[in-house]
Amino acid sequence: MTIRTMGFCVVAFWLSTGWVGAQRAEPIQPISPATIDDPRMMELGKKLYFDPRLSRSGFISCNSCHNLSMGGSDNLKTSIGHNWQKGPINAPTVLNSSMSVAQFWDGRARDLREQAGGPIANPGEMAFTHELAVEVIASIPQYVQEFETVFGTPTVDIDKITSAIAAFEETLVTPNSRFDKWLSGDSAALTPTEVQGYEVFKTSGCVVCHNGPAAGGTSFRKMGVVEPYRTDNPAEGRVAVTGRDADRFNFKVPTMRNVELTYPYFHDGAADTLAQAVDVMGRVQLGRRFSEDDNAKIVAFLKTLTGDQPTFPLPLLPPSSDKTPRPNPFAPTSTR
Ligand code: HEC
Numbered sequence: 001m002t003i004r005t006m007g008f009c010v011v012a013f014w015l016s017t018g019w020v021g022a023q024r025a026e027p028i029q030p031i032s033p034a035t036i037d038d039p040r041m042m043e044l045g046k047k048l049y050f051d052p053r054l055s056r057s058g059f060i061s062c063n064s065c066h067n068l069s070m071g072g073s074d075n076l077k078t079s080i081g082h083n084w085q086k087g088p089i090n091a092p093t094v095l096n097s098s099m100s101v102a103q104f105w106d107g108r109a110r111d112l113r114e115q116a117g118g119p120i121a122n123p124g125e126m127a128f129t130h131e132l133a134v135e136v137i138a139s140i141p142q143y144v145q146e147f148e149t150v151f152g153t154p155t156v157d158i159d160k161i162t163s164a165i166a167a168f169e170e171t172l173v174t175p176n177s178r179f180d181k182w183l184s185g186d187s188a189a190l191t192p193t194e195v196q197g198y199e200v201f202k203t204s205g206c207v208v209c210h211n212g213p214a215a216g217g218t219s220f221r222k223m224g225v226v227e228p229y230r231t232d233n234p235a236e237g238r239v240a241v242t243g244r245d246a247d248r249f250n251f252k253v254p255t256m257r258n259v260e261l262t263y264p265y266f267h268d269g270a271a272d273t274l275a276q277a278v279d280v281m282g283r284v285q286l287g288r289r290f291s292e293d294d295n296a297k298i299v300a301f302l303k304t305l306t307g308d309q310p311t312f313p314l315p316l317l318p319p320s321s322d323k324t325p326r327p328n329p330f331a332p333t334s335t336r
Pocket residue numbers: 049060061062063064065066079080081082087089090091092093094097100102103104105106112115116117119120124125126165252
């Protein structure tokens with residue numbers, strides 16, 4: 001699913017479940033459960049997502065930095081990559097990322113498939129090459145068999161690897177948050193304080209940017225609309241992709257879904273707590289200083305956006321064969 005416009009989709013339908021209520025017409029819509037088109041492809045992608053053999057060290061998997069036990073993030077200011085390198089930017093969650101207009105803070109990858117090739121070959125992350133990653137996977141007989149079942153041919157290539165990972169990532173959605181229950185007409189799902197927090201979130205203008213089912217991910221916006229945002233982080237956002245000066249410090253608006261779990265906040269990871277992040281947003285985006293009470297209400301609302309986390313038995317990875325190139329944990333990034 002891709003949300004291309006900021007238009008507030010107004011959907012109203014009657015639910016036929018236990019309590020009958022009307023879908024509320026709001027700038028944030030409920031998240032639908034994942035539909036799995038190709039379960040075998042998804043299962044293969046799940047294994048690859050957890051497989052550290054896609055990295056040079058043989059130690060770093062997608063899950064190292066997008067830990068599904070921790071809201072699909074690493075809870076670090078900036079990630080740690082190959083050889084304990086300090087990453088340049090905060091790792092966004094993979095949860096619900098299929099709903100974003102594009103991937104990465106600056107949107108440089110169009111979709112999840114294009115994105116998934118990035119970290120494998122990024123010298124500061126998994127520090128491998130696509131060729132070597134393919135070589136490793138192709139040396140593991142159970143993988144080759146699985147690629148044949150899923151794709152009809154046993155050849156392993158990077159496109160198949162990234163397609164499978166993307167198919168798995170598309171299932172990483174988090175429906176049934178308390179806010180979604182409220183949106184679907186269950187008024188008892190939120191406390192009065194949480195509803196008031198949502199009202200402040202709406203009336204003060206947060207929803208202008210944080211909207212759609214993911215409450216974010218629908219646009220690129222300037223960080224520091226009213227007041228400049230001060231940071232030591234050199235990232236300049238969207239300008240890196242478009243080269244347009246007007247895009248300097250424009251970042252993809254992050255999702256508010258599961259934001260309770262994905263601290264610290266902002267592209268530089270500078271805000272440790274939700275209260276801090278809300279305070280900064282109020283000041284730099286809207287020119288507002290929230291009272292402690294309003295800040296606490298917004299935070300209470302944001303915590304209602306935590307949905308059902310993906311749960312499944314841990315995938316069992318097929319063993320390396322005698323021919324599988326061995327991990328090289330301390331290899332300098334530049335060597336083969
Ligand atoms: C070393 C840590 C690290 C590893 C390993 C890693 N990532 Fe990431 N990931 C990041 C960081 C940091 C970003 C943000 C980079 C940016 O925006 O410039 C990111 C961004 C993403 C995004 C974009 C999310 C969004 O909202 O824009 C997705 C999706 C993603 N990674 C999936 C993966 C997958 C799949 C793998 C495994 C193939 C992987 N990552 C491996 C750290 C990591």
